[in-house]
Amino acid sequence: MLPTGERRARLRRWRAVKDKISKYGISFAGISVVLAFATIFVYLFSEVGPLFSSASVEQKTSYQSPVAQPLHSSIERYGEVGLTVSSDAKLQFFNAETGELKQQVQLALPAGASVTSFAKADPRTGTLILGLSNGQALIAKHEYLLSYPNDKRQVNPKVSYPLGEAPLQVDAQGQALVAIAIQEKDENRMLSAYTADGRLVLSNMVAETAFLTGETTVVRTDYTLPDAPKSASKILIDNTFQNLFVADKAGHIHYYAINNPQEARLVQSVNAVSSGAQITAMEFLVGTVSLVVGSSTGELSQWFLVRDQHNNFDLKQIRDFEQHPGAITQIDAEYSRKGFMAIDDKGHLGIHYGTSARTLFLEAFDHGLTARQIAISPINTNFLMLDDQGQMHKFELENAHPDVSYTALWNEVWYEGRDEGKYIWQASAGSDEFEAKMSMVPLAIGTLKAAFFAMLFATPLAIMSAIYVAYFMTPVLRGKVKPTIEIMAALPTVILGFLAGLWLAPFVEEYLSAVFAILLLMPFMMLAAAYLWRYMPESIRNRFGLGWEAAFLVPVIILFGYLAVSASPMIDNTFFDGSLRQWFTDNGINYDQRNALIVGIAMGFAVIPNIFSIAEDAIFNVPRHLTQGSLALGATPWQTMVGVVLPTASPGVFAAVMVGFGRAVGETMIVLMATGNSPVVNFNIFEGMRTLSANIAVELPETAVGSTHFRVLFLAALVLFVFTFVFNTLAEVIRQRLRQRFSNL
Secondary structure, three states, X not given: OOOOHHHHHHHHHHHHHHHHHHHHHHHHHHHHHHXXXXXXXXXXXXXXXXXXXXXXXXXXEEEEOOOOOOOEEEEOOOOOEEEEEOOXXXXXXXXOOOOOEEEXXXXXXXXXXXXXXXXXXXXXXXXXXXXEOOOEEEEEEEEEEEXXXXXXXXXXXXXXXXXXXXXXXXXXXXXXXXXXXXXXXXXXXXXXXXXXXXXXXXXXXXXXXXXXXXXEEEEEXXXXXXOXXXXXXXXXXXXXXXXXXXXXXXXXXXXXXXXXXXXXXXXXXXXXXXXXXXXEXXXXXXXXXXXXXXEXXXXXXXXXXXXXXXXXXXXXXXXXXXXOOOOEEEEEEOOOOOEEEEEEXXXXXXXXXXXXXXXXXXXXXXXXXXXXXXXXXXXXXXEEEEEXXXXXXXXXXXXXXXXXXXXXXXXXXXXXXXXXXXXXXXXXXXXXXXXXXXXXXXXXXXXXXXXXXXXXXXXXXXXXXXXXXXXXOOHHHHHHHHHHHHHHHHOOXXXXXXXXXXXXXXXXXXXXXXXXXXXXXXXXXXXXXXXXXXXXXXXXXXXXXXXXXXXXXXXXXXXXXXXXXXXHHHHHHHHOOOOHHHHHHHOOOOOOOOOHHXXXXXXXXXXXXXXXXXXXXXXXXXXXXXXXXXXXXXXXXXXXXXXXXXXXXXXHHHHHXXXXXXXXXXXXXXXXXHOOOOOOOOOOOOOOOOOHHHHXXXXXXXXXXXOHHHHHHHHHHHHHHHHHHHHHHHHHHHHHHHXXXXXXX
16 A cells, blocks of 8 residues: 555655755765864874974073183073183183173183183083193083072082192193193093194093002003194094094194004094185084084084095095085084084074084074174073173073984985995984984885785785685685685784794794795696696596685695695705805895794785775676676686676775775784884895884884974874875775776676
8 A cells, every 4th residue: 555645745854854864974974084184184294393493592681791702601501500711711600691790710820821722521521621821721620510498499500620720731841732622531531732833742641540449540641643734723532532633724624543642643634615715613513423614604514534445434524504604703512412503703693403404593693793602501492692792692592303304304314423324213322422313214115115015915815815705616615715814804913913923933934945935836736736636536526516626725735835844954955055044144135034024924914804805895796797798708707707807896906905005004013023123224025124103103102292203203103194195095096997997897
């Protein structure tokens, strides 16, 4: 009985309501997905954006300097107390906010002598040295002690004399010390000076502690270095006491090897500036490996020692920085990073960073100020500037992430101690002296490498299995095989990674030749088994229905695998002198136990169920009239599969491969446990890798929130997100085109 008109109207209204609910519900869900993606992008960009911001400088206070023309200025880490060293050998400690003098210390300057040179050791030591006109030197060490009277922090300067208050005789001939240098490490000190009569002297002071009494004595040895330059404006000694550098007034740097002072020698003299220019400033970066050289034309360059093909050190220019408009008058290095500040005689301040080759700030001071001296704080948050009118200015500095740039992330970077530029990921180090190495290239290549070998293993197996199961296999067997493979997707990847790292990797290493024998010969064994099946007695073949032939291969595969493993020692002894792994090593092919081969197999097992399930559904759901029409026209089942079924199902098969690839790219636990997690840059199947996802999982919990390392890890997440988003978008475009192309079959 047909419904009444009123009921039909009610049903139409209810259907309209459901249509609207579906319409707006689906629209809301789609918009929510888009908003979720947009939110992820916005959040990642908000974390990554500060990495590429420039430095900012803001003036806070100004006051008259305690000394109009000091030899040196500095400021302690809290920005509360400043220091100036005057030409009459006085140390003035003053309030860095107001200029009020807090303490003044007079060094023991001999009567009739004057200060002719000044130098400091590694700024973290606080050691200063003043060279005198009589060949002597004054050495002092300043530090800052904290006290909390009435629960209020108070910074108290302290001056000590590591070698005594009395002047130290540096030159036995009493000549004026035109240039001087000192370096200190572990109570040992080395100083060098260039005298007015053109000699280069060296003093090595080693602290020795008596075993029985515990008393410490300083043993001093003096040397005169050969081949002294005709002039000297700056001397630097590294903190290993092995290398000494002298800048002369003609623009040359002279490098001396002083690891054995008795046999000290001039190794190299290089022209460090352009033709006609002079070296006007030279300083070490933290760690005393890199030299930063400033010239009278405003050039700034970084130099360090590099081993040549004969394993000898060679002083080389590594990189240039943005040129200043005027002659460089001072360079002040940061205490804990490879950055530095530079000022020129035209009133410009430059903030530069060595590893990233960035110039983060290069502007003139406000109000036409011309800087005479600068002093950056140990924590890089503020600095003092003394102008040419004797006014001291305190500035706040914001420069959180100078060590990141496009060059540092994606190009080869020439790091200290390396013989060439390389892609390296080593985000942390044992001390501030070593620069963080945060190249994204090893991680990106490791991600592609892991995904490539996983797909190389999984794609043929998954797609061929899908073809056979969907088209050739009997329905009864298909009903058992398909769910079994799909259940594999439920295996936790941490279990797969655990098995791959602890069982599969040692097994493959021990039976490496068997693995290759199986990979190379298994297809031929399967073809041979199929060929022999044709000649089996018909009575036996009839016991298996059509589509059950694959069951016959199971014992064949198991038997051949067993035979290959059993024959592995014989193969090694016969063809590879006892060990295929050692044979690889002898022929220059590195083999790590946890490598890309292991990852390919383990991750392949994780990816196969996804590819198989989608591809099998796409092939199985090809309309039956297409296959029946092809078979009716005389095509064989295989011709029908190749010419009709696969083209029709190709969008689904392609989508299956893309889903599998996305799964492989984002995999974390398997690559973390089965690769060794080494950030190498190669596609050697026998070496490991580090992927973007595994790197984030390992390092993010240990980073300080907001640090450069923290934000670079978010950049890695952004790179991974953008990569998968773009790749999947392109895959969807290709899938739609395939669908349109084969929709008319």
